[in-house]
Amino acid sequence: MIKVLKPGLQTxxxxxxxxxxxxxxxxxxxxxxxxxxxxxxxxxxxxxNAAVLEITYIGPELIFEKDTQISLTGGLIPPKINxxxxxxxxxxxxxxxxxxxxxxxxxxxxxxxxxxxGIDVPxxxxxxxxxxxxxxxxxxxxxxxxxxxxxxxxxxxxxVAAGTRIEESLIPTFGRSHEIRVIVGLCxxxxxxxxxxxxxxxEWTVTPEANRIGYRHKGQRLQFVExxxxxxxxxxxxxxxxxxxxxxxxxxxxxxxxxxxxxDAVTGGGYATVATVISTDLNRMGQIKTNEKVKFVSxxxxxxxxxxxxxxxxxxxxxxxxxxx
Amino acid sequence: xSKAIIAPLPGVFYxxxxxxxxxxxxxxxxVNPGDIVGLIEIMKTFYExxxxxxxxxxxxxxxNEDIVDAGQEIALLK
Numbered sequence: 257m258i259k260v261l262k263p264g265l266q267t268x269x270x271x272x273x274x275x276x277x278x279x280x281x282x283x284x285x286x287x288x289x290x291x292x293x294x295x296x297x298x299x300x301x302x303x304x305n306a307a308v309l310e311i312t313y314i315g316p317e318l319i320f321e322k323d324t325q326i327s328l329t330g331g332l333i334p335p336k337i338n339x340x341x342x343x344x345x346x347x348x349x350x351x352x353x354x355x356x357x358x359x360x361x362x363x364x365x366x367x368x369x370x371x372x373x374g375i376d377v378p379x380x381x382x383x384x385x386x387x388x389x390x391x392x393x394x395x396x397x398x399x400x401x402x403x404x405x406x407x408x409x410x411x412x413x414x415x416v417a418a419g420t421r422i423e424e425s426l427i428p429t430f431g432r433s434h435e436i437r438v439i440v441g442l443c444x445x446x447x448x449x450x451x452x453x454x455x456x457x458x459e460w461t462v463t464p465e466a467n468r469i470g471y472r473h474k475g476q477r478l479q480f481v482e483x484x485x486x487x488x489x490x491x492x493x494x495x496x497x498x499x500x501x502x503x504x505x506x507x508x509x510x511x512x513x514x515x516x517x518x519x520d521a522v523t524g525g526g527y528a529t530v531a532t533v534i535s536t537d538l539n540r541m542g543q544i545k546t547n548e549k550v551k552f553v554s555x556x557x558x559x560x561x562x563x564x565x566x567x568x569x570x571x572x573x574x575x576x577x578x579x580x581x
Numbered sequence: 582x583s584k585a586i587i588a589p590l591p592g593v594f595y596x597x598x599x600x601x602x603x604x605x606x607x608x609x610x611x612v613n614p615g616d617i618v619g620l621i622e623i624m625k626t627f628y629e630x631x632x633x634x635x636x637x638x639x640x641x642x643x644x645n646e647d648i649v650d651a652g653q654e655i656a657l658l659k
Contacts, residue, residue, distance in 0.1 A: 312624070314590055360589040360651070464648060468624075545591050545651060546648070546650075547648065
């Protein structure tokens with residue numbers, strides 16, 4: 257059992273997500289940084305889909321009510337146990353009565369706490385992820401609040417020795433400006449050639465409207481090609497006849513402030529989607545803070561799949577390193 | 582000697598609890614640890630920015646409704 261002394265700014269239970277329900281308009285939710293989720297679970301010997309706590313900007317204060325092992329992965333929000341700094345990306349043994357707290361965020365935006373066995377909350381549509389907009393999943397469908405008590409589950413698969421640490425070279429780091437790789441399309445044909453170029457050349461600034469639903473960016477205005485309004489489309493030049501919005505798709509309502517849709521976003525609508533963030537870089541997207549810079553870099557589908565494969569190889573290497581200890 | 586109150590997270594800074602209420606603190610006011618000096622809005626949540634030390638407010642380094650950064654100095658105490 258883990259008791260919440262202070263909840264932090266927005267601490268939610270997340271797993272790999274509520275996948276495969278687009279046909280009913282259900283977004284996946286799940287950890288914004290799936291790399292950190294995956295590695296966090298490996299370090300404590302959990303099933304890959306065990307639920308963790310996703311902690312954003314301001315960390316919570318938690319007291320462990322029994323001995324267990326934990327890990328902290330993702331963005332650098334320096335963790336402390338009983339007031340003493342502890343390493344991230346390492347198997348940590350905690351004792352009953354230990355208090356986990358955090359310093360102010362140093363880099364990245366989200367840190368993940370994995371606990372042996374995973375956080376135990378009821379499965380909703382096969383996932384423990386919190387989708388706060390409609391209040392389902394996770395702990396009572398909401399972010400944690402003071403006084404909540406979390407149970408741990410039975411998704412522990414193997415014991416990992418305390419002190420097991422991920423190789424430094426495999427740990428992602430996060431600066432203040434980010435290159436996010438995208439595949440241009442599906443509705444990029446709606447942008448003028450000049451605006452397509454501007455979209456990729458602009459250094460965008462993340463606005464305060466940046467959360468699990470989407471990240472809004474300020475930069476330059478984009479122009480759309482003149483056209484006759486098609487049947488079923490809105491009158492704004494940025495509108496098209498409704499289509500599905502994949503996670504990572506980028507829309508530019510009225511040509512101002514591109515929005516990258518993320519894990520809790522609406523699954524479809526009538527804005528032209530000009531590009532889609534490749535799946536591997538969604539992890540990095542989840543570690544970007546308001547006021548930081550983003551440049552969208554165009555890659556092809558083959559390259560995106562290759563990057564996904566390489567990311568998988570890194571995860572495999574981490575798994576092997578842990579297993580060989 | 583002045584001590585800075587630092588924003589621990591990015592967002593929009595507000596000096597009043599709501600538009601029709603007075604500012605939390607003004608220049609020259611005495612503050613004590615735990616006193617709220619402003620709000621930072623991020624992800625539809627309002628974070629209460631508090632003084633960690635006591636002192637007299639020497640001034641604010643940002644304006645109401647400015648976008649502030651994590652680690653930015655918001656106000657100075659003397």
